Amino acid sequence: MTSSEQKRRGGETMIKGLKAALGAATLGLLAGTALGASPAAAQSTDSDLVTRGAYIARLGDCVACHTGLHGQTFAGGLEIKTPVGTIYSTNITPSKQNGIGNYTLQDFDNAVRRGIRKDGSYLYPAMPYPSFARMTDDDIKALYAYFMQGVPAIEQPDKPVDISWPLSMRWPLGLWAKMFAPAAKAFTPAPGSDPVVARGEYLVTGPGHCGACHTPRGFSMQEKAYDGAGGAEFLAGGGVIDNWIAPSLRDDPVVGLGRWTEDDLVQFLRSGRIDHSAVFGGMADVVAWSTQYWTEDDLRATARYLKSLPPVPKAKGDYTYDASTAEALDSGKTAGMTGADIYIEQCAICHRNDGGGVARMFPPLAGNPVVATDDPTSLAHVVVAGGVLPPTNWAPSAIAMPAYHKLLNDQQVADVVNFIRTSWGNKAPANVTAAGITKLRTSNQPLGTQRGWTASSTNYSSWGLFPPQPYGNGWSFAPQTHTGVDEAK
Ligand code: HEC
Numbered sequence: 001m002t003s004s005e006q007k008r009r010g011g012e013t014m015i016k017g018l019k020a021a022l023g024a025a026t027l028g029l030l031a032g033t034a035l036g037a038s039p040a041a042a043q044s045t046d047s048d049l050v051t052r053g054a055y056i057a058r059l060g061d062c063v064a065c066h067t068g069l070h071g072q073t074f075a076g077g078l079e080i081k082t083p084v085g086t087i088y089s090t091n092i093t094p095s096k097q098n099g100i101g102n103y104t105l106q107d108f109d110n111a112v113r114r115g116i117r118k119d120g121s122y123l124y125p126a127m128p129y130p131s132f133a134r135m136t137d138d139d140i141k142a143l144y145a146y147f148m149q150g151v152p153a154i155e156q157p158d159k160p161v162d163i164s165w166p167l168s169m170r171w172p173l174g175l176w177a178k179m180f181a182p183a184a185k186a187f188t189p190a191p192g193s194d195p196v197v198a199r200g201e202y203l204v205t206g207p208g209h210c211g212a213c214h215t216p217r218g219f220s221m222q223e224k225a226y227d228g229a230g231g232a233e234f235l236a237g238g239g240v241i242d243n244w245i246a247p248s249l250r251d252d253p254v255v256g257l258g259r260w261t262e263d264d265l266v267q268f269l270r271s272g273r274i275d276h277s278a279v280f281g282g283m284a285d286v287v288a289w290s291t292q293y294w295t296e297d298d299l300r301a302t303a304r305y306l307k308s309l310p311p312v313p314k315a316k317g318d319y320t321y322d323a324s325t326a327e328a329l330d331s332g333k334t335a336g337m338t339g340a341d342i343y344i345e346q347c348a349i350c351h352r353n354d355g356g357g358v359a360r361m362f363p364p365l366a367g368n369p370v371v372a373t374d375d376p377t378s379l380a381h382v383v384v385a386g387g388v389l390p391p392t393n394w395a396p397s398a399i400a401m402p403a404y405h406k407l408l409n410d411q412q413v414a415d416v417v418n419f420i421r422t423s424w425g426n427k428a429p430a431n432v433t434a435a436g437i438t439k440l441r442t443s444n445q446p447l448g449t450q451r452g453w454t455a456s457s458t459n460y461s462s463w464g465l466f467p468p469q470p471y472g473n474g475w476s477f478a479p480q481t482h483t484g485v486d487e488a489k
């Protein structure tokens, strides 16, 4: 038994429901190959398909969006806020009254890969169908089998979108889909590509829809590239979503994953924490509901594919640790270092004077891409609002970062954030102001000049200049974060 298998066994006691099905999926797949030709296997093939579908649902993170806060699994109702009102995820259990029980395979396929509902109207691209468009026919079939046979029907009616007419009309969504969403086309690996990297590309660009957050968006909220061939901006770091920023996943040593090893990535996606980083914000949901359940092989494929993407734009330099900050903090010689004293009083107990944090508990701030990213919104947000490192089956304790909005005034938050951006060798601009923090705290407005989601001062919340404009400034595809509050996991 490899050590990862041992860990898996060890964690099994805590593994409920789907997670147990996952183990069975692996066995089921093996059994499937062995029994494939046997006619007696018809019955079990069907249940194999369902089990496989359950795993694909994990890859696509369907549960995170389609489960309301404290709600029942897949019964929908999670809020997605937009400047013109709120939309809700829908019930995708096989209830004939309230869910998708009447959907044929074709109907289901149309919704998942093309964004078209059974009644012919279009879905908001909050549902990441532009990525799911790349899923294979086999995966869609398995997913369908799972939702029809493996998920209990729940009688919970959908909440109507809370957007008033005329903005509530759905036809512009169809135009949006035609203009911006890639056509449904199953992923095929480039000829001669390494099968592991190709699997990773499929997972990242297809069911995993990582680009939904990690790729910048254009003026109409479309992702600027849906794969590596589509353009340099693919996975180059997204805009602000709910005041979190998904940083670049390209191979840049300062703002990207350049200093992460393949093992780091596997470990991060599985447990949410590695020696030099810890998950938070929207990514915490992704790890908690989705990637922690991925197989070792799939995580490794994902990691290898991400490591194969060159940095964009070209890396501006490397990160080198600068020991002088720690020396100054240790000796108390902090005169003239704005924010240093606040750091010592409030932060150093966990993140340490050397900025190194405590492995797997308190993330380091030295050399952390999240700290170095041009836009400081995420950073300021985690200091203002705090965060909880979610428990996973691989790292079961929840660890919290305190919220500082009551302990520190806005100037002090700005000072300490600027301090960590410019210490220990971090070379980010010290561009956070007290006024920016006030705005972030009181009206949830992101800091900095944003690409994508909240790109400019243009108000896209009405169709205005570029009709039809169902998407734009302030729109979010991200549902409310609900890691840790839900049993459905
Ligand atoms: C990021 C959030 C998100 C994820 C992830 C997501 N969905 Fe959705 N989905 C939505 C939202 C929001 C809607 C409703 C959109 C609307 O009302 O236009 C929706 C709609 C749907 C519909 C249409 C239902 C209907 O009423 O016609 C289906 C089917 C569906 N999703 C299936 C899935 C499956 C299967 C997965 C996983 C492979 C998935 N979704 C993952 C957000 C998501």
Ligand code: HEC
Pocket (backbone or CB within 6 Å): 204, 208, 209, 210, 211, 212, 213, 214, 244, 245, 246, 247, 249, 255, 256, 257, 265, 268, 269, 277, 278, 279, 280, 281, 282, 283, 284, 286, 291, 302, 369, 370, 478
């Ligand atoms: C709902 C939006 C969202 C989705 C979808 C998403 N991410 Fe993230 N991701 C984030 C945010 C926000 C952060 C920054 C917070 C953090 O580092 O934990 C992040 C951080 C990361 C990091 C750490 C980067 C760093 O420099 O610290 C990795 C690695 C990562 N994501 C990989 C992925 C992969 C792989 C996928 C697809 C399976 C994915 N993400 C999907 C929002 C998302």
Ligand code: HEC
Pocket (backbone or CB within 6 Å): 277, 278, 279, 280, 281, 342, 343, 346, 347, 348, 349, 350, 351, 361, 362, 363, 364, 365, 368, 370, 371, 379, 382, 383, 386, 387, 388, 389, 390, 399, 400, 401, 402, 404, 416, 417, 420
């Ligand atoms: C009690 C321990 C503790 C204290 C005190 C603390 N933090 Fe944290 N910090 C954490 C934990 C735990 C996380 C991970 C949170 C998460 O994943 O949501 C974190 C995350 C962060 C992050 C995000 C980095 C990443 O990669 O996840 C930043 C930035 C940060 N803290 C800055 C600060 C600053 C600035 C202060 C002082 C004003 C501070 N912290 C005080 C425990 C602490």
